[in-house]
Amino acid sequence: xxxxxxxxxxxxxxxxxxxxxxxxxxxxxxxxxxxxxxxxxxxxxxxxxxxxxxxxxxxxxxxxxxxxxxxxxxxxxxxxxxxxxxxxxxxxxxxxxxxxxxxxxxxxxxxxxxxxxxxxxxxxxxxxxxxxxxxxxxxxxxxxxxxx
Numbered sequence: 667x668x669x670x671x672x673x674x675x676x677x678x679x680x681x682x683x684x685x686x687x688x689x690x691x692x693x694x695x696x697x698x699x700x701x702x703x704x705x706x707x708x709x710x711x712x713x714x715x716x717x718x719x720x721x722x723x724x725x726x727x728x729x730x731x732x733x734x735x736x737x738x739x740x741x742x743x744x745x746x747x748x749x750x751x752x753x754x755x756x757x758x759x760x761x762x763x764x765x766x767x768x769x770x771x772x773x774x775x776x777x778x779x780x781x782x783x784x785x786x787x788x789x790x791x792x793x794x795x796x797x798x799x800x801x802x803x804x805x806x807x808x809x810x811x812x813x814x
Contacts, residue, residue: 681808692789699781703774704748708741710778713750716767717775723762724753750774 677683697707705713715722715730722730728738742765745751750771756762790798 685805685808692785695785695788696782699785700778703777705750705774705778706744708737709745709748709750712738712741712745713767713771713774713778716751716765716771720772721754721764721766723756723764725762727765745771 693707696710700707700710711731711733712727715727719726719730724738724742725735727742728735731738733741742751742753746753749768752766752768754764754766756764793801
């Protein structure tokens with residue numbers, strides 16, 4: 667494309683690019699906060715689900731987080747090595763594995779959630795509650811549009 671040709675979608679006007687850039691900044695800030703507790707971003711998303719739904723199957727965990735099973739298995743192995751979770755064969759179906767938080771995994775909630783809240787507060791500094799609600803509503807609408 668020639669240097670003087672107009673861009674069809676400048677990055678400054680691309681919703682996808684701006685959402686990605688914002689997400690990366692959130693991740694970078696959050697990683698800085700949680701890594702001091704031996705938790706990676708990959709583990710973070712699984713821990714968030716397990717803090718509210720402890721004991722779900724590996725497959726259910728994949729669905730909740732939105733990852734493929736091999737990615738979930740890798741994260742579970744890392745969390746197990748770090749003493750955050752344990753795998754238990756499902757009582758009714760031996761093909762399934764339930765994932766349970768250990769005491770240490772449960773304790774991480776009180777250590778990590780304040781950091782995550784601080785990141786969200788830093789990101790939303792200067793915004794009113796009305797503006798935050800609007801942003802969330804807009805993002806949900808975008809998600810619905812893309813799921814159709």
